[in-house]
Amino acid sequence: MSILPLFSLLNLLFLLPFHVISQQPTNQNDQNTLLNLKHLWSNPPSLSHWNQSSNPCTWPEIICTATAITRINLAYKDINGTVPSFICDLKNITHIDLNYNYITGEFPKALYNCTSLQYLDLSLNFFVGRLPDDISRLSPELRYLNLYNNNFTGDIPVNISRLSKLSSLQLSHNSFNGSFPVEIGYLSNLEELNLAQNDFIPTRLPRIFTRLRKLRKFYMAEANLIGEMPGNLSGMAALELLDLSQNQINGSIPSDLFMLKSLTQVYLYQNNLTGGIPDSIEALNMKIIDLSENKLTGNIPDGFGKLMRLTNLTLMYNQLSGEIPRGIGRLRSLHDIRIFDNKLSGPLPPDFGRYSELKIFEASRNKFTGNLPENLCYRRKLIGLSVVMIGLSGEIPKSLENCSSLKSFRVFGNKFSGAIPDGLWKVPMLETMMISSNFFSGELPQELGPKLSRLEICNNRFSGQIPTGVSSWTSLKVFKASYNLLDGAVPQELTALANLATLMLDGNQLRGALPATIVSWSSLNTLNLSRNQLTGQIPVGLGFLEVLTVLDLSRNNLSGQIPSQLGARLVLLDLSSNDLTGIIPSQLNNGAFDRSFLNNPGLCSDNPLLGLKSCSSRSKTRLYGKISAKFVAIIASIAVILLLLAVLITRYIIVVYQRRKYGLESKWKFTSYQKLNFTESTILPRLTENNEIGHGGSGKVYRIAVNRSGDFVAVKKISSKKDIDQRLEKEFLAEVEILSMIRHSNIVKLMGCISCDTTKLLVYEYLENRSLDRWLHQKQAPSSRGLNGSVRHVVLDWPKRLRIASGAAQGLCYMHHDCSPAIVHRDVKSSNVLLDSEFNAKIADFGLARILAKESDLNTTSTVVGSIGYMAPEYAHTNKVNEKIDVYSFGVILLELTTGKEASNGNEHISLAEWAWQKALGGAPIADALDNEFKDPIYLDEMSCVFKLGLWCTSKLPTKRPSMKEVCQMLLRCSKASGMRNNVGDVADLFPLLELENA
Known part of the structure; x- marks a missing residue:
């Protein structure tokens, strides 16, 4: 939870009484002190108006009384350097604000002399x-x-408790790794205490803190708290906000917590709390309650139904039971309720949404009964509705067809019946509709909402033909309609959906021939039409779909030959149980498709692994008709013996070949890091050229199907060679060691490893959109070729790029600041940023990573490894290794995202980072350096902001670069750049434009 708005408000409150700036002249000594500060801080452009000829009391950063300077506000001024001792020569200074700058060094003891x-x-x-x-x-x-x-770092000193007049103490988001003193509890004037997001040694929350009678806001999220919460909280009568989330707190919630009448916000999520939620409720001004991700049991208190100011109720991932109090449905301020993954039962209160502007309603995976409340979108504000697998029945309320705000509608796994209201299909903002595994009936609509990209209706009773109006479903990316009662032909219009990636119509009653011409399935990667009554031939056009990797046409009545074009990129194919004839195409004639052609009597192959009859010509007719039967018997016997010998020898050769090809002659060791439904026998036979998707210095990468449902893994193969055995072994062990320890949504998941004496295999989660560089620089993956030969390039728009940057930054931030010991990747580049189907970024390829013994150590490696254009200058010249080399490399990625250029291609002579710095320091507008292919005026501020952040990260001196924690925060500010201009100025100007010698 961000506390920056709070700091800004406090600062504003301090300054309000002085908004009329005195115009009285100040003494010459104070003016000289200020000018000396400006000079020490290298004359930042933001202070260019500080000069000898003007009165400091007229400077906007300075506030004076009649004759003296009392306040100095230098926030967001691009100040570099340290805090000097002479700052306290301003004898009457009472307020110093230096926040959001680039000031370094230890805590400035010089401030001890500022006695006021x-x-x-x-x-x-x-x-x-x-x-x-x-x-x-x-x-x-x-x-x-x-x-x-x-x-x-270290401890918070005990003597901080002697600052007896402190009303606000903000120490969060540092690297404190010692303890905090219980004596803080004696600061009787303390109103705000924030120790959140540090790495304190595991510590119990001191009971003495409950004596802070004036404390209004108490933050200790992610502070490594253990043990139980202290009881007897009545002494904290003024408490308004309590945040103890993401700790290791156990025991029960204190019974008097909700008796604190001033309390408005409680965050206790991600702890180990047990027992029930206290029944006694007196905090009637409560606005936010988040008790999620604990082990709470019992009922939701009836008293929650009295909290008329409650806006957010989050109780998900507990073991709560009983019914939801009906009063909660009548709360007039409630707009967000998340109670999924509990054991709640009974009917949902019918008044949900009737009295409040409900926006989010998530109640999935409980044991509710009855109908969906009629008025969930009564106020036309509902955005997300999720009631998955909870046992509801009846029809979908007709009122939802007028819910113009709805974006996500997820009701699968219930007992709903009847038809979907006509208007619900066409809600203008709807992006996701998941209604599978119910008893819905009726026909599919001619039109869908303009933004609907995911439609899942499997395991229902929808009937009739697929409408010809399907060609208007242009935003659709996923269409799953398996196991319904759909009939008729697959319409030609369905092939016009250019964005469609997944199409599953298996288990219906479709008949007739497939469309002969594939118009625009340029994005299709999964097609399942199995278990229908389709006839005719397999369209040749399927062989021209460049991203199609999963094809299932089994259990139909298809005939003719398999197109020779099919199979160039397929990794999962099932054509079994049809009437196909002819020879298996060469690209499919290998063991990876050993079950793809069964139950097709007319197919043949000379590859015994496919289980089909041989294509070799039959034995010739007898040469001589008058040879005796006895002689014929002798010849036949000899022929049988020779044939058996030939089969045995052939089988032996094949087995030996397969074992050598896949390394089966060695003893394999399979180590899994999570529960898996496959073994090495699934992986090894599929390490074929058809499944290869990339290669690097360490080996090849394969895309392997692990089941018939279309699930894939990525397998990195490190083959052994005598001259590099030791290096590859180290890479392998480093990657396994690191990835088996860390868990983060922005770091690629290592599922297992397979090894033998000669080969190492790493099995990762497979990410559909592969690597970032393929999208940024228009390499193979993001383009598709139509049947007419034209190439359609898919361009990453700016919102996707910014989301990718933020995700990758979060992954690196976790490695640098949240892992113990810290991890330096050493090869951060756009090809090692992988993207899932929603373009969420994950850091990959840790073969070059190194674990630091201590966070502050500056290690040296004997070998410089990395990629041209991404290596920090000091790394290439001195072999020095710390987190700042990753920051530099990430800065290059930010420059790639904003300029569209490759890292090693600023121009023909310099790298992208050098080119960007020359552009910036040359005085030309930043906009001139940005990518023209998708530059949009509405994103110009954000792009400029990220470009400048890229410059800051690629500063020549490591000490000038930000930490990844700072980078994450800057990216968050960049994402709000347009909206912040009226408040804090152009966010892109918050970054330091460093001198050329530091670039």
Whole structure:
């Protein structure tokens, strides 16, 4: 949860009484002190108006009384350097705000001399080291201390509790790895305490904290708390916000928690809390309750139905039971309720949505009965509805067809019946409709909503023909209609859907021939038409679909020969149980398709692995008609013996060949890191050229089907060669060691490893959209070729690029800041950023990664490894290894995303990073450097912001680069660049444009 808006508000409140700036002249010493500060901080452009000829009290950063400077606000000023001792020559200074700059060094003890200081904000800088034990030497008048988002380590000193007038203490998002003192509980004036997101040694929450009678906001999320929450919270009568989420807290929720009448927000999610939710409710001003991802049992308290200001109720992933109190459905402010994955039962309260602007309703995987509430979208605000697998019945309320705000409709796995309301198919904002495994009936509509991209209606009773209006379903990417009662032919119009990636119509009553001409299935990768009554030949056009990898036409009445064009890219094929004839095409005539052609009597193959009859010519007729029967018998016997010998020898040769080809002559060891439904016997025979999707310095990568449902894995094969055995072994062990330990949604998942003496195999999750570089630089994967030979390139729009950047940054941030010990990847590049079907990014290929012994160590490696254009200057020249080399490489990716250029292709002589810096320092508008292919004025601020972040990350000096934690935060700000311009100026200008010698 972000606390930046809170800091901004506090700062504003401090400044309001002084909004009329005194125009009285100040003394010359104060002016000289300010000009010396400007000079020390390398004369940042944002302070160009500071000069000898003007009165400092007229400078917008300075606030004065009649004769003295009292406040200095230098937030967002691109300041580099340290805090000097002479800053306290401003004898009357009470407020110093230096947040969001690039100030380095240890905590500035120089501030001890600012004896009147009341407000100190050093947040969002690059301070390091421990807080000094004598921090109590700061002004005894200090009321506000903010050190948020720096790199302070060690303990929080006990003496901080001697700053007795503190009302706000903000120490979150640092790297504190020691303890925090219980004496903080004696700060009787404390109103805000934030220690969240640090790595304290496992510590119980001190009971003494409950004595903080003035405390209004208490943040200790991700602070490594253990044990039980302290009881007797009545002493914290002023508490408004409590955040103890993402810790290791066990025990029960204190019985008096909801008796705190000032309480408005409670976050206790992702702990180990047990027992019930307290029944006593007096906090009637409560707005947000998040108790999710615990082990809570019992009922939802009836008292929750009295919380008329409650906006968010999140109780998912617990073991709650009983019915939902009917009063919750009548809450007038409720707009977000998430109660899925519990054991709740009974009917859903009928008034949900009737009295409030309900936006999110998620109640999946419970044991509810009865109907779906009629008024869920009464206020026309509902965005997401998910009631999956909970036992509801009846018809879908007709009122939902007027729900123009609805984006996601997920009701699969229930007992709903009847027809889908006509208007629901056409809701203008609807993107996902998942209604499989119910008893719905009726026919499919001629039209769908303009944004509907995922339609899943499997295992229902839909009937009739697929409408010819299907050609208007242009946004559809996934259409799953398996096991219904659809009949008639597969219409030609269905092949016009250019965005369709998955089409599953198996288990219906479709008949007739397939469309002979495939108009525009350029994105189709999965086609399943099995278990129908289709006739005719397999269309040749299927062989020209460049991304088609899964094809199932089994259990039909198809005839004729298999097109020779089929199979160039197929990894899963099933043509069994048809009437096909002829020879298996050469591209399919291998063991990877050993069950693809069964029950087709007219097919033949000379490959015994396919289980088909041989295509060799039959024995010739007898040469001599008058040879005696006895002689014929002798000849026949000899022929049989020779034939048997030939079969045995052939089989032996084939077995030997297969064993050598797949390495089966060695003893394989299969190690899995999660529950899997396949073994090495599934993987090894499919390491064929047809399944190869890439290769690198360590070996080839294959895409392997592991079941008949179309699930895939990616397999990286590291083959042994004598001259590089040792290096490859180290790469293999490093990758296995790292990936088996870490779990993050933005890091590729290692499912298992297979090894023998001569070959190493790593089995990863398969990501449909492959690597980022293929999309950015128009390589093979993102293009498709139509039947007329034209090439259609798929271009990543800017929102996707920004989401990819944020996801990859989160993955690297986890490696650098959340892993213990920290992990340096050492080969970050766009080809090692993989994309799933929704273009979510995952960091991959850890063969070159290195685990640091300590976070602060600067290790040296004997061999420089990396990729041209991505290597940090100091790494190439000195072999120095720390997190900042990954930051540099990630900066290059940001420049690729914004300019469209390749890392090694700034121009013919320099890299992209060098080219970008020359552009930036040459004075030309940033927009001139951005990618013209998709540049849109509405995204210009965001693109410029990310481009400048790329420059900052690729600074020549490692100390000038941000941390990945800072990069993540900057990307979040970039994503809001357009909306922030009226508040904080152009966000793209928040980054330092460093000097050329540091570039």
